[in-house]
Amino acid sequence: MASNPISLMAVPKRSHYDAIIVGARCAGAATAMLLARASLKVLAIERKPYGSDTLSTHALMRPAVLQLWRWGLLDPLLRAGTPLIETTTFHYGDEEITIPLAAGSELPGLIAPRRTVLDRILVDAARKAGAEVLHEMAVGDLFADTHGRVRGIEIRAAGRASVRVSADIVVGADGIGSLVAKCVDAQPLRHGAVSAAHVYGYAPVEPGAGYHWYFRDGIAGSFIPTNDGLACIVASVPTGLFDQRFRLGHARARMDVLEALSPALAAQASLAPKDARLQAFRGLPGYIRQAYGPGWALVGDAGFFRDPITSHGISDALRDAESLARAILDGSGAAFAVWQQLRDLIANQILDTTDAVAGFDWTLDDIGERHRRFSAVLKAEVQALAGQPIPARRASKPATYRAPANQDKPPADLSRNRTGARP
């Protein structure tokens, strides 16, 4: 298994942890925070620098904002200058439908924090709760016992002996290219059928702007107000169209899509400095993977990916971080089975309703109905989250805590999936 060069500046303080989390962004840092708040010894390792950006247009839907509020992190995000978004407008061709985001008495609206802000605040909260979070350090491999149960991680540094750190459970919060999923051979439970490309950049915006979502036959776009007086402006097209039209240059092709969607949107995008960078994502069909096994679990994009067009990835990551934390704290095989059942229930609905939009097989007559179906899933999700008790701080490790039991099926044999030494 290939490893990345790692920073030699910091090393884990312990040789064994209750939980090791690979990846420390919205899924990983949130899981680390919740477990550390429950007094577990937690190590999170993140390849990228503290406070760095990542590929994401970061519009939060209501479930994500609700989670951040429940965890006491909405105020820090607002204090960091993240603008409150109080309306959302759907543009279906020339028709506009504006919806006020009266998000309940606790939630004053929605937010779309830059990942430099959101991921940093989650990491700060994890550290404050007692988790060790090490950045610019990559996990190169996992190791397992003779029964195939994952026992820990291997950190490798160029020119240095690799370091092994053990844990009762290793959580892969390491995104789309998850090393943990590869090492444990996490089985795909479902593949999505479609993919869309998204090309985005930032332009100045007046305070008080809302979300805007644009749709015309075969193309879509979005306007997402964020930190620093900027809006993220996105052009979205089927991956096939991206391959044809964006090959010769992202800037002109993106502007053509924005102009076709709305001249006002294109004019707003043209306020960006001429040398402003664009980010492009060619698209990837969604997937749902087996979420846990002996000594391991997957959370966030590592276990479930859906097209970004419905802006729900961060909501999924924050919701599943909390339910995984509950399963880890319980420690029984039954708790993990229930966790996966609930994750699969909502993940399948999100994937169905997201692919119904990301497939671009709609017309302006039926796209509104597809949005209403997605919105119904969101409402049920918010109701379920709001009914959960806010995770309580515990004075000490819970008496019931034990590592997740082996499941009924035989444990994954890591050595099948690895090029490194057998555990």
Ligand SMILES: Cc1cc2nc3c(=O)[nH]c(=O)nc-3n(C[C@H](O)[C@H](O)[C@H](O)COP(=O)(O)OP(=O)(O)OC[C@H]3O[C@@H](n4cnc5c(N)ncnc54)[C@H](O)[C@@H]3O)c2cc1C
């Ligand atoms: C173009 C695009 C636009 C999007 N827009 C939105 C949106 O508007 N709203 C929304 O809710 N969602 C959006 N999403 C989805 C959202 O970004 C993801 O769902 C979310 O980032 C998942 O969080 P995560 O923590 O699981 O993974 P990630 O954010 O991908 O974090 C995984 C981390 O793991 C680290 N890592 C990987 N391997 C290792 C290793 N071996 N050792 C150490 N660290 C490792 C990586 O460095 C990475 O930082 C978008 C996605 C894309 C691609």
